[in-house]
Structure formats: structure tokens, C-alpha cells
Amino acid sequence: MKSYRTELDLNDRQVTACLQHAGAARWAYNWGLKRKNEARQLKQKYPTAIDFHKELNALKQVSKDAGGVSWMYEVSKCSAQQALRNLDAAFDRFFAYCKAKKAGKKHLRRVGYPKFKSRNRGVGSFTLTGAIHVTERTIQLPRLGVLRLKEHNYFPTGTMITAATVSERAGRWFVAIRTDETQFAGTTGTETLGVDVGIKHLAVLSDGTVFENPRALKQATSRLRMLQKSVSRKVKGSSNRRKAKVRLAHQHYRVSCVRNDAISKATSAIATRARILGIESLNVAGMMKNHCLARSLADASLAEFHRQLEYKVKWAGGIIVKADRWFASSKTCSKCGVVKDTLLLSERVFRCEACGLEIDRDLNAAINLRNMAASSGATACGDSSSGLKVAPRAVQTKLPSMKQEPNTNQLGGCP
Numbered sequence: 001m002k003s004y005r006t007e008l009d010l011n012d013r014q015v016t017a018c019l020q021h022a023g024a025a026r027w028a029y030n031w032g033l034k035r036k037n038e039a040r041q042l043k044q045k046y047p048t049a050i051d052f053h054k055e056l057n058a059l060k061q062v063s064k065d066a067g068g069v070s071w072m073y074e075v076s077k078c079s080a081q082q083a084l085r086n087l088d089a090a091f092d093r094f095f096a097y098c099k100a101k102k103a104g105k106k107h108l109r110r111v112g113y114p115k116f117k118s119r120n121r122g123v124g125s126f127t128l129t130g131a132i133h134v135t136e137r138t139i140q141l142p143r144l145g146v147l148r149l150k151e152h153n154y155f156p157t158g159t160m161i162t163a164a165t166v167s168e169r170a171g172r173w174f175v176a177i178r179t180d181e182t183q184f185a186g187t188t189g190t191e192t193l194g195v196d197v198g199i200k201h202l203a204v205l206s207d208g209t210v211f212e213n214p215r216a217l218k219q220a221t222s223r224l225r226m227l228q229k230s231v232s233r234k235v236k237g238s239s240n241r242r243k244a245k246v247r248l249a250h251q252h253y254r255v256s257c258v259r260n261d262a263i264s265k266a267t268s269a270i271a272t273r274a275r276i277l278g279i280e281s282l283n284v285a286g287m288m289k290n291h292c293l294a295r296s297l298a299d300a301s302l303a304e305f306h307r308q309l310e311y312k313v314k315w316a317g318g319i320i321v322k323a324d325r326w327f328a329s330s331k332t333c334s335k336c337g338v339v340k341d342t343l344l345l346s347e348r349v350f351r352c353e354a355c356g357l358e359i360d361r362d363l364n365a366a367i368n369l370r371n372m373a374a375s376s377g378a379t380a381c382g383d384s385s386s387g388l389k390v391a392p393r394a395v396q397t398k399l400p401s402m403k404q405e406p407n408t409n410q411l412g413g414c415p
Contacts, residue, residue: 001162004155005176008139008166009148017144018126018166018173021079024072025126026117028056028080032087033114046091049084056080076143079126082163090114109285125167132161132177139164139175147175156181170253171246188317194278194369195270196329196362197305199296200348203266204362206370211266216258217299220251227251263305271312278373279306281325321373333357334367 010018032052039046047055062068072080097111117124133140134155140146141164149155159179166175194206202213227248234241270277284303288294313320323329331340333352343350343361350357350364 001178002181003176003178005174006154007150008173008175009150010173014144014147015173017075018168019123021075021126021128021144021166022124022168023119024075025079025083026119026124027069028052028083029087030116032084033116036087036091049081049088052084053081056084076128078128078130078142082127082129087114107283123168125165127163127165129163132164134161134177139177141166141175149175170249172253189271189273189275191273192276192278192370192374193270193274194366194371194373195309196280196365196369197282197300197302198362199293199300201362202262202300203270203305204360204366205270206363206366208363211262211269213300214258214262215296215299216255216262217295220255224248224251224255259299259301260304263301263308267305267308267312270309271316271318274313274316275318276321276373277309277313277318278321278323278369278371278376279309280327280329280369281322282306283325321376323369323372327372329365329368329372330361332364332368334359334364334371 008014032047032049035052035055036046056069056072059067059069060072061070063070091114093111094113097108100108128142128144130142131140132142134157136157137152138146138148139155144166155177156179159181161177161179163178164175165178166173168174191207196204198204199213201210203211227244231241231244231248234244282302284297287297287302290297310320328339330350331343332338333340333350333355335357336352336355338352338354340352348361350359350361352358
């Protein structure tokens with residue numbers, strides 16, 4: 001399954017139709033959550049999405065004055081049905097989290113009880129299935145008709161589309177399609193690289209290549225503060241406050257676009273070069289607890305960088321080798337292998353007292369990650385699989401052997 005997302009070019013009538021579909025999905029989600037809460041109070045079995053579908057079909061036949069939802073005939077039935085399925089998935093995640101926490105598992109991502117959706121927090125989104133057709137410049141969706149795309153020749157035209165999700169952000173409408181593809185296009189690289197991510201530089205490769213961090217949030221902090229003050233000083237419910245909120249949303253959207261553009265370009269450049277890539281296993285949630293660095297870490301979006309890097313390397317046919325979370329990539333000398341006891345964050349240059357090596361700390365960490373990936377067994381003869389590997393702890397402090405170079409010609413056997 002592969003997803004594509006681009007912006008729509010809608011007229012006023014189409015925007016109104018999208019708002020109706022998003023409102024129907026939001027109403028169905030809140031209605032289903034209310035019914036589940038009632039069942040919980042009565043200590044009854046939770047109704048499923050299938051049960052809600054039957055009730056909703058019966059309510060559609062009742063007029064609005066009599067408490068029915070006949071107005072839902074104006075939108076596609078898929079928007080409400082998918083919202084109820086999403087509600088079931090939200091409860092499944094919540095119960096799975098509670099079960100894992102009760103079993104004593106640690107390092108779990110917190111999942112809260114599902115909450116009601118409010119129009120004040122955004123328009124939301126809706127998902128459509130069925131007959132979806134894509135051309136070079138348009139997309140045809142059920143009940144919405146033919147919608148123009150701002151980006152031409154982006155969606156694939158020869159693949160099967162299983163679903164389409166329409167969403168809104170900062171006054172812009174987007175559509176994401178989910179396709180079922182048998183093979184991803186990509187060019188496999190030929191290099192063994194290590195990549196170290198950070199705040200000062202977005203990423204540093206083991207060969208010295210540096211991808212700069214745009215610091216999008218830091219650059220826009222002053223303007224965001226000014227726009228936020230403008231919103232807070234307007235009367236609630238007034239047109240001026242609504243306009244100020246739109247301006248603030250546009251600025252936040254611009255910040256995310258700058259950040260995502262830098263991450264996408266950097267990860268694509270790395271994926272086209274690397275056949276074997278060594279990366280760190282970062283505990284970003286734990287790092288965010290440092291309030292002195294939390295904003296800078298969020299601005300760098302390290303988890304998103306690793307997420308994109310992993311799937312792009314897999315699509316290209318390469319191998320990702322993850323170091324253990326406690327692998328001292330920054331404290332280890334890339335020349336002699338001596339590990340320092342302490343290394344302050346302010347020390348941007350790594351100095352080894354044993355061999356006298358002086359090197360940038362990020363470059364030193366990237367070289368150690370490359371050495372770890374080269375000696376992890378991913379380059380062993382006969383290893384023909386691609387994907388994600390975790391280096392065993394035994395090889396994480398071992399420098400690559402000088403007697404045999406890693407196989408960079410084929411992953412399926414010896415050259």
C-alpha cells in the first residue's frame with residue numbers, strides 16, 4: 001500500500017460539499033462515541049461500527065423534525081461509515097494500551113480515551129471509497145464529482161485506488177489516495193553510509209555531507225507571537241477574530257511546509273545513495289522531556305526524518321541497520337574505538353586523548369554508525385534480504401575489519 005497526497009483546486013460549490021462531508025463524518029464519530037459512553041455507563045457490550053451502520057440507516061429514513069438524520073442523504077454514506085470504523089480503531093488502540101500497561105510493559109506510547117471532535121479545532125477530514133478515477137489533472141470522487149488538482153501528473157493513473165481521504169488545513173483542501181502497488185519504483189544506491197541527526201545540522205553523513213537544519217519554527221517565532229497576540233485581542237466570535245485565526249493558521253502551515261520540504265529533500269538524497277545505511281535508535285519522547293531543548297528538537301522533527309528515511313531506503317532496495325539505543329556513537333572515537341566517559345553537549349569537536357583525533361562530533365558519530373552498519377552482518381555473503389535490521393550489541397563497538405571490504409556490488413552474494 002502506498003499513499004499520495006496533493007492539494008485540490010476547488011470552487012465555492014465544491015468547498016461547500018467538502019464541508020458537508022466533513023461535518024457528517026464528525027457528527028457520526030461524536031454520535032457513535034456518545035452511544036458507546038451510554039453503553040459503558042449501563043455496563044453493556046460496546047456497539048460496533050456494523051451495529052451503528054444499521055442504526056444510522058434507520059435514522060436516515062426519519063425526518064429531521066422527528067429526530068432523524070435525513071440530511072445525510074445529501075452526502076456520501078462512506079464518510080459516516082469510515083468515521084465509525086475510525087471510532088472502533090480508536091477504542092481498540094485504547095484497550096490495547098490499557099492491556100499492555102496492566103501487563104507491566106514499559107516505554108509505551110500513551111493512548112487516551114477517545115474524545116469528542118469539535119468544529120473549533122478544525123474542519124477535520126473524511127474518507128471515501130468506491131469508484132475513484134484519476135487523470136493527469138483531476139480526480140473523480142463519489143458524490144463530489146470531478147475535482148481539479150493543483151499539481152499535475154503526480155497521481156499514478158494505472159494503479160488500483162482503494163480509498164481517498166480529503167482534509168483541510170489553513171483554508172487549503174488536500175486529497176490523499178491509497179493505492180495497491182506491487183512494486184515501488186526506485187534506484188538502489190551503492191554506498192555504505194552512516195547518518196547522524198541533530199539540532200545544529202539536520203543530518204551529517206559519514207562522508208562529510210551536511211544537510212542544514214532550516215529551523216523553520218525559530219525563524220517564524222516573532223511573527224507567530226505577533227499573530228497570536230492579534231487573535232487574543234479580538235472579540236470572541238467576531239469576524240476580525242476569525243480572520244486573525246486564518247492568518248495564524250497560514251503561518252503555522254508555512255512553518256510545517258518549510259520543515260517538511262527540507263526533510264523530504266534530505267531523505268530522498270540519502271536514499272538514492274545508500275545501499276546499507278546505519279542510523280540511531282532515538283528515544284525522541286524522552287529527549288523532549290529536556291525543556292531546554294524541547295522546542296529545538298520539535299523544530300528539527302527527528303522522528304519524522306527517521307520515518308521517511310526508513311521507508312525510502314526500503315523502497316530503493318537498501319538495508320537499514322539500527323544501532324542499539326545505548327550505542328555511544330558520539331562518545332566513541334571513530335579511529336581507535338576508545339569510548340569517552342562524558343561528552344558535554346557544548347563540545348562540538350570530539351577530541352580523543354588516546355590517539356589525538358580531532359573531528360566534528362556529528363561527523364564522528366556518523367562514521368561510527370557507518371562502521372557499525374558495515375560490521376553488522378548486513379554485508380555478509382548470501383544475505384539477500386532488504387529492509388530493517390538491528391545490530392546486535394556485540395558488533396556495536398567493533399570497528400570494521402581492514403582485511404575484507406564490505407560487499408557493495410550485490411546483496412545476494414559475493415562479487
